[in-house]
Every structure is written in structure tokens, then in C-alpha cells.
Amino acid sequence: xxxxxxxxxxxxxxxxxxxxxxxxxxxxxxxxxxxxxxxxxxxxxxxxxxxxxxxxxxxxxxxxxxxxxxxxxxxxxxxxxxxxxxxxxxxxxxxxxxxxxxxxxxxxxxxxxxxxxxxxxxxxxxxxxxxxxxxxxxxxxxxxxxxxxxxxxxxxxxxxxxxxxxxxxxxxxxxxxxxxxxxxxxxxxxxxx
Numbered sequence: 001x002x003x004x005x006x007x008x009x010x011x012x013x014x015x016x017x018x019x020x021x022x023x024x025x026x027x028x029x030x031x032x033x034x035x036x037x038x039x040x041x042x043x044x045x046x047x048x049x050x051x052x053x054x055x056x057x058x059x060x061x062x063x064x065x066x067x068x069x070x071x072x073x074x075x076x077x078x079x080x081x082x083x084x085x086x087x088x089x090x091x092x093x094x095x096x097x098x099x100x101x102x103x104x105x106x107x108x109x110x111x112x113x114x115x116x117x118x119x120x121x122x123x124x125x126x127x128x129x130x131x132x133x134x135x136x137x138x139x140x141x142x143x144x145x146x147x148x149x150x151x152x153x154x155x156x157x158x159x160x161x162x163x164x165x166x167x168x169x170x171x172x173x174x175x176x177x178x179x180x181x182x183x184x185x186x187x188x189x190x191x192x193x
Contacts, residue, residue: 011065018058019184021049022163027189036138036167042190044163046134050084060088062183063132063160064096070158073127076103076120077159078141081134085162089132103129105145117148125153136161136180139169146176163189 025048032043049055063085067075075089076082086102093100103120110116123129131145142159149156156178164170164182173180 007065011062014058014061015183018049018055018062018162019188021052021055021058022046022184023189025049025052025055029190034137036140038137038167040165041192044135044165044186044189046081046162047084050081050134050162056084056088057092059085059162059183060092063089064092064100066160066181066183067100067130067158068098070130071128072100072130074101074103074121074123075130075132076105076118076145077132078145079104079106081141082132085132085134105148107144118152123149123152123154127154129154129156131156131159131178133159133161135163135165136169136182137165137167139172139180142169142178142180143172143176146173146178 022044026045028043028045029041030043032040034040050059076086083104086104089100090102101121103118103123106117106119108117129149131142133142136142146156158179158181159173160181160183162182163184163186164180165186170180
């Protein structure tokens, strides 16, 4: 890809490359039952991209650029969608000299050990955090994450996903005071018949 001196040009190329990666490796135009129980005529298996070295690198670079001026204490999100993104973000942010801590939110508290629902460095009340997920459909996992954080007096106002399927996630998060930003809208990947 050569050396690129223009940051905006770099981001545009990262985004273009990531979109091709998603279309080629993560998009399946076939009937599928989603975690919400709904039936869809396509499936986005984003982990095929976020668990690839190239894909997660592109995602992390784009997300880091999107949050660079937010002054966050940490980024995190629901397991399993956020997990690979968080590992890459923590490494790249450290390499850039602007380390960002990360955390993972379990669906339920661990039944043993410290019985935590949030894994990672300690988050303090009123910490400024941003939520991440790979694909947002109804937003249920992100809303559940918000509720867990709200109990700790942490109120994220921004969430970022790789792909928004436009099936209610943005509205569900907005109702909780959180704006959903997506790197890609589903219309950039899937066009209905």
C-alpha cells in the first residue's frame, strides 16, 4: 500500500479496503435466523473480518481515528462482538503513544471468582467510555451493556459499530441517551432484491 502522508487519504483507503473485506469474507446472501429470533435474507459474519489480522487492524485504525478527540478513559463492549476490536485498539493506541484501556461486558456476571460482569482495568464512576460492537441489529447487546454501566454511574454517550443493519439499534440506543455511529451502513454491503 506504500507510504501515505495524508491522514484523510489513509482513512479513506482503510475504509475502502475494509468494505471490500466485509463484502468478500463476511457477507452471506442467504436466509438466516438472527440472535433476535428474526429471519433475515442475509447474514453479516463480522468475526470473519475482525478475527483476521488485516481486518481487525483496519477496524481499529478507523475507530481510533473516530475517537481521537473524545478524551475517553476506556472503550469496551459486549462479548463476543467487541473482543477482537478491543485487543487491536489497545495495542495500536499504545504504539501511537496514546494508550486506551479496554473492557469487556459479559452477558451475566461470572458465577465464580470475583463474579464480575465487566472484565478489564477498573472503571471508576463517571468514567468517560465509548461502547463498541461489530454488528448492530436491534441494539440489544449494546443496550444491555449500557444498563450494566449505568449501575456503576457510567453513562456512555457514544457507541460505534462496524456495520449497522438499520433494524432499530440506533433508535434503541438514542432512547438511552447514546448515539450510535457506524463505519458502514448495511446499504453499502447489501442491496435488497
